Every structure is written in C-alpha cells, then in structure tokens.
Amino acid sequence: MAAAALAADPSTALRLLREGTLTVHGRLTDASNAALYCTVALDDRTAQAVYKPVAGERPLWDFPDGTLAGREIAAYEVSAATGWALIPPTVLREGPHGPGMVQLWVEPDPDAEPLLALQDPRGAEAGWLPIVRAEVGGGRTALLVHPDDERLRRLAVLDAVLNNADRKGGHLIPAADGRIYGIDHGVTFNTEGKLRTLLWGWAGxxxxxxxxxxLAGLAEELDGALGARLAPHLTVAELDATRARVAALRVTGAHPLPSEDWPSIPWPPI
Known part of the structure; x- marks a missing residue:
C-alpha cells in the first residue's frame, strides 16, 4: 500500500506505527531537533516513517512544559477529530532511542501544483491570495502568494485552533492522493497567541x-473524549486555551488576523 493510501487508512496506519518494528536508517539533517528517517514493518506491510525521540528535543523557553512529541500527538488528535485528515497518522511509542513521536512518512507529489509563488507586487493573480511582500534582491519586491485552495483553507483553520507557531512552506506536503498534509507540529498549543503561518490569504x-x-464539533469533543485524549500531552492551561481559541473562532466567525505583538510569518518561511 502506497504511503498516501496508507495515510488515508488511519486504522491500518496507526496499528502499523504502534506495533511495527522500527528501524532507523538515518537522520534528517535539516531538522532543528532529532528527526530520524525509519521504516516500520508489521506482518507483510512496511512503510516509511519519521521518528522524533523525546531525548533529542532541545528545550524551548516559550514551551517549558510537556514535550514536542506530545504536542505532535495532540495536534494529530485534533486533526483526526475534525474529520479532515490533515496530519499523517501519528503515535507516541518506544523506539530505539526511547519514547518519541512516530509519524507516517508521506512523500510530496513531484507533479503537484505549487503551493507558494512569487508574483507581481501590485496584486495577486486570479486564484491566488497574498501573504506578504518579499524582497527579492536588487531593491525589487514581489508578492508571496498561495492558492485559494479549500485544502489549504482547512489547514489555516486547524492552525488557528492549534495556535501553530511554525507553518512553513516546507511543512505543507501535497500528496499523490490529492490531499495536502501538514507536518511538524511541535510548537503548538501555547497559551499565548503565537500563530505564525504562510496561510494568511483568508485573514479576516x-x-x-x-x-x-x-468547530462546533470540536467544542463539544474538547469537553469530552478529545479533551481526555489530549490531557496526557498538554497542561490544563494549554487545554483551556485550546477551548478558548475554538470558542473565539466561533464567536467571530472569521479567520484570525495576524497579531501586532508577534511575528506573523515563520522564519525561514520555506
């Protein structure tokens, strides 16, 4: 079963990730924390995965509680509860280097349409939405844009719920099954507003x-089964802040605007 098809079959993928034999093949050198490329095998099925051991995490001053791995698991649980399947199947388990997050590896489709582009600074082309004006050298600027794509819009809503502080372009994976997956959710769920993303095209x-x-379904589930699943990975304050973000989105009925007190674009953006 191809990775994209396996990602769309979470019950099979989660069992494979939880129970399969995990073999580390190397380290992803562009990751800021330990991220290991692996295969996971169970019965006659093998898949690629990324394993991020808790032991390889570097402390973050603004995320003093919990672990990056725990927040990745919590992000997956919220994504699964939306029914949108925006994050590849993800589990917390023991691995060769201790407990950590293990996530199904989904290869980007090389034939997928681009999710970011630079266009004329005077305005976005039809079908595209502006993010920010960017310097491109020689005193010139261009408009960084993303498509007006419902799949990305769902991710923008999820990021607002998660308070995602790091939605880079490289964290968007267009898969061969036509889905767009989001990855790298270790810096989420902060109690302070820290939303940094490239998906600002629908702001306001x-x-x-x-x-x-x-969002109505999430509000109900956060007070029930979903809240119970998140509790081992988040503090009480972080869980309460998540409920508050969902409530605020429902009251405003609009995509959030960039904060004036916090950088709105992750760095590096790609």
Whole structure:
C-alpha cells in the first residue's frame, strides 16, 4: 500500500506505527531537533516513517512544559477529530532511542501544483491570495502568494485552533492522493497567541459553513473524549486555551488576523 493510501487508512496506519518494528536508517539533517528517517514493518506491510525521540528535543523557553512529541500527538488528535485528515497518522511509542513521536512518512507529489509563488507586487493573480511582500534582491519586491485552495483553507483553520507557531512552506506536503498534509507540529498549543503561518490569504474573511460545523464539533469533543485524549500531552492551561481559541473562532466567525505583538510569518518561511 502506497504511503498516501496508507495515510488515508488511519486504522491500518496507526496499528502499523504502534506495533511495527522500527528501524532507523538515518537522520534528517535539516531538522532543528532529532528527526530520524525509519521504516516500520508489521506482518507483510512496511512503510516509511519519521521518528522524533523525546531525548533529542532541545528545550524551548516559550514551551517549558510537556514535550514536542506530545504536542505532535495532540495536534494529530485534533486533526483526526475534525474529520479532515490533515496530519499523517501519528503515535507516541518506544523506539530505539526511547519514547518519541512516530509519524507516517508521506512523500510530496513531484507533479503537484505549487503551493507558494512569487508574483507581481501590485496584486495577486486570479486564484491566488497574498501573504506578504518579499524582497527579492536588487531593491525589487514581489508578492508571496498561495492558492485559494479549500485544502489549504482547512489547514489555516486547524492552525488557528492549534495556535501553530511554525507553518512553513516546507511543512505543507501535497500528496499523490490529492490531499495536502501538514507536518511538524511541535510548537503548538501555547497559551499565548503565537500563530505564525504562510496561510494568511483568508485573514479576516468569514469562515466557510463547513468550518463552523467542524468547530462546533470540536467544542463539544474538547469537553469530552478529545479533551481526555489530549490531557496526557498538554497542561490544563494549554487545554483551556485550546477551548478558548475554538470558542473565539466561533464567536467571530472569521479567520484570525495576524497579531501586532508577534511575528506573523515563520522564519525561514520555506
């Protein structure tokens, strides 16, 4: 089963990730914390995965509690609860270097349409939404844009719920099954507003009816089964802040605006 198809079959993927034999093949050198490329095998099925052991995490002053791995698991649980399947199947388990996050590896589709582009600074082309003006050298500027794509819009809503502080372009994976997956959710769920993303194209716009329905479901589940699943990975304050963000989105009925007190674009952006 191809990775994209396996990602769309979470029950099979989660069992493989939890119970399979994990073999480390190397380290992802562009990651700021230990991220190991692996295969996981169970019965007659083998898949690629990324394993991020807790022992390889570097402390972050603004995320003093919990672990990056725990927040990755919490992000997956919220994504699964939306029904949108925006994050590849993810588990917390023992590995060769101790407990850590293990996530199904989804290869980007080389034939997928681009998710970011530089365009004329005077305005975005039809079908694209502006993010920010960027310096491109020689005193010239260009407009950084992303597509007006419902798949990305769902991710923008999820990031607002998660308070994602690091939605880089490289964290968006267009898969062969037509889905767009988000990865790297270790810096999420802060109690302070830290939303940094490249998906600002809908800022201030009304939320689609679909998103309003999903947020209503999340509000209910956060006070029930979803809240119980998140509790081992988040502090009480972080869980309360998540409920508050969902409530605020439902009250405003709109995509959030960039904060004036916090950089709105991650660095590096790609």
């Amino acid at each position: 716009q009304p939320l689609p009816a679909e998103s309003a329905e999903v």
